Amino acid sequence: MSYKLQPILKTYYEGLEEGKILGAKCSECGDIAFPPLPVCQACGSVDFEWVELPHELILKEIRWEDASVGGDYTWRKGNMFFSVPITEDRYCAAVAQFDVAGSSPFHVPLYGCTEENYQEMRKLLPFKVDVKLVEHKKDFLTVGAKVRQAEIDKANAAAGVEA
């Protein structure tokens, strides 16, 4: 099968506007690329179908970046240097995966985790989180993740953080 030229990024971003999270599933080996890519990352096939992915992720790791140059680097970076999300909520980098056969872990901005509770929250891993579609100032959405209230409460309690 020959490569079929079609818009990948536009289809993906427009899908998010409709609340659809699209991935590319390889027709030969079943591997799922998210975000979608036109060539299979596992077998190199160019034959794929669009698949809709769930609004739920398995959170596998929370990443804390200790930059000794001024501290609190992760949280500052989240708000100051990554893209331009409309929300003022703080986020950090995390590793998550769709609970779907053929999918792989990927990096995602994680909301609901804070500098105060992240150490306790890491002890709960892995656990399920919701997809949060992050609004950007230039009028588009990206895929993020948000910790559910139950895990926030547990981590806060263990860390002695007042709700």
Place this chain on the structure above:
Amino acid sequence: MADSRLMRNVSIVGTSSLKQFSFDQPEWEGYSMYEPWACAVSQALEDANIRPNDVEKISYSQFAYFPTMGHICAPVNYLEEWAGLAGKPISHIEQACASGYIAFTEAVQAIASGEYDVVLVAGLECPKFFVPIDEPAYRVKPLSEYKEFWHPGVALFDCGYARFDGASDILLPDENGFYYKEFYGLKDEAFIDEAYAHMAINQRRGAVRNPRSLDYGSSKDYSEVAKDEGFSSDVEYLLSPKNYKITQFTRKSGAVMHNCAAGALVLMSDEAIKKYGVQNRPIRVIDYAASSLSPRKPWCFHNMNVEVRKQLDKNGFFKPEEMDLLITTCMSSGEQTDSAEVFGYVPEGQGLQYEIDHRTAFDGDTPINPHGGDCQWGHAMGCSGVNMLSEAVFQMRGTAGDSQVQKDIKKTLVRGMGGGHTTVGIILQNA
């Protein structure tokens, strides 16, 4: 005696066939640069009968990647993912419009040295467009909205320092006209004007017949354009103010046409050709040479040609009389004539007459740029070298369609130039 300077045989066995394009063409609405890139690479791999995993190394060329790719540093990793090549060794060659040619010679070396057997050469470029830093890559915007972009002619023109950006790629090859006056005693500038008009006619005839040209389907032969515009002949039209002069000798029809493109080639050793059961006729690389000169001094373009020719002569595998085809960068008309003459493809001082006699057209006896070249077919800066080599491949395979050269091609000289300034000469031979 060996018939090649390379320590080991290297052949082109796969090419992409994606056309030159522009994001303001309606059919490209909604695309980013990543889709055409993935398409071109996939086409070349399919043409070579291999899968992404068979590629051992990638030599990638792109010029203005930082502003035009959304301000990401070294996009090599994303480009690899888009083409199913994640994890492979890849090098990025940035040498202005010579990038593609240099990326090619680096790939040739990688195989000739014995280090690799399957190397992909791939390029992309989107001049005239950019992606804002805070938007998804498919939201391509015209470069006129990007205030900081470098443009020839607006940078500091400082003769005392290596900073001659005061002249464009269109102005510099204009030297060819002055060269004719100074060294061949040509008195009549109108002769040059007329010859360049015929060159445009010859090139346009190739471009309108080549499905990979930028304006394929909408562009017409100059005879038809002249008729539409109320002129009695193509030459009359081309010498009229409708086809205005940009420099002393160069008119609009003889100036480079910038556009977007992605392109790819697969190179293999003889061992790999056997292993992968390549179906295409392999096109062997016989020799190559390159030269760089600062354009602070006159005859820079000419002298780079002379230097490349000198190196090829010294190596001993270049015989001008054996060349059946010349594909050369033609940023403006004069560059085609100078290159044809310096490399001995046409007799010195007769390049212009060859244009007037239409001997350089795709169906002439001394074809040059049968696809139409940079002025009529298209020019995608750092990707152009890959694209021009692909056109050589189609011609040498005999699959160039309506702009196919009318004779068997055994050997081709591909001569490329980029505004850095760098000139490259590559000798190809049908195996």
